[in-house]
Amino acid sequence: xxxxxxxxxxxxxxxxxxxxxxxxxxxxxxxxxxxxxxxxxxxxxxxxxxxxxxxxxxxxxxxxxxxx
Numbered sequence: 001x002x003x004x005x006x007x008x009x010x011x012x013x014x015x016x017x018x019x020x021x022x023x024x025x026x027x028x029x030x031x032x033x034x035x036x037x038x039x040x041x042x043x044x045x046x047x048x049x050x051x052x053x054x055x056x057x058x059x060x061x062x063x064x065x066x067x068x
Contacts, residue, residue, distance in 0.1 A: 003057040014026055020057070023047075025049075025050065027058045027062065030043065030050075030058040034055075034059075043055060
């Protein structure tokens with residue numbers, strides 16, 4: 001399963017930003033939380049609709065696009 005199964009881009013949601021499927025949580029937001037020092041456990045506790053796999057998908061998405 002790749003990030004494509006969990007990250008979607010829909011112009012009708014958050015102006016087309018990539019989001020975790022079934023949520024309005026953007027990949028950017030999840031990465032910002034991690035960058036601020038939040039742990040995966042912190043994120044999952046505060047956003048119970050997310051899963052470990054969703055967070056990994058956000059990281060994989062960012063990794064793919066960081067390569068250029």
